[in-house]
Amino acid sequence: MLTVAVTLIEDTLGLEADQSTWLNTDHNHVQNEEHGGKLLWVHRKGANKASANMPNMIPGSMATHTYHVEGRGEPMSLMSSSHGAGRKLSRGAARAKIRRKDLERQLANIWVDPRTATKLTDESPAAYKDLDEVMRAQRPLVKIVRRLRPVLCYKGT
Numbered sequence: 001m002l003t004v005a006v007t008l009i010e011d012t013l014g015l016e017a018d019q020s021t022w023l024n025t026d027h028n029h030v031q032n033e034e035h036g037g038k039l040l041w042v043h044r045k046g047a048n049k050a051s052a053n054m055p056n057m058i059p060g061s062m063a064t065h066t067y068h069v070e071g072r073g074e075p076m077s078l079m080s081s082s083h084g085a086g087r088k089l090s091r092g093a094a095r096a097k098i099r100r101k102d103l104e105r106q107l108a109n110i111w112v113d114p115r116t117a118t119k120l121t122d123e124s125p126a127a128y129k130d131l132d133e134v135m136r137a138q139r140p141l142v143k144i145v146r147r148l149r150p151v152l153c154y155k156g157t
Helices: 002-013 091-097 100-106 114-119 131-137
Strands: 028-035 038-045 047-049 055-058 066-071 080-082 142-148
Touching: 038 047, 047 055, 055 080, 055 131, 055 142, 100 114
Parallel strands: none
Antiparallel strands: 028 038, 047 080, 055 066, 066 142
């Protein structure tokens, strides 16, 4: 998927992407790894691999910042970190609780395709925990390299 997306952007903008800057991280995977001298199957569901100096990202919601990070290789976490802030409201609870006007207010400074707005309340920033708190809690796991501010959000519905 990453290669297809990058090719599309390159063709559209007439640019050539620098492959050394690509971050290809997924949300759910199992990998055979060695930890503490033992070979283990590590299942990262909503978690990133955070080996020492490994670049990665921890995304925010549609209207909150995202962090580029480097792993610290913390053995007690099996060299893992969070993948994001995590939900504070289930999708169903968010749909029931968050009104379209609330979502529009939260996305006031972010371009979102207006045709999809009514389908996005379950992804509202209010449905997620505070990413800054999550980042403070995982200082032993990752080093923050940069903080990115969103200006556009494209969410498939």
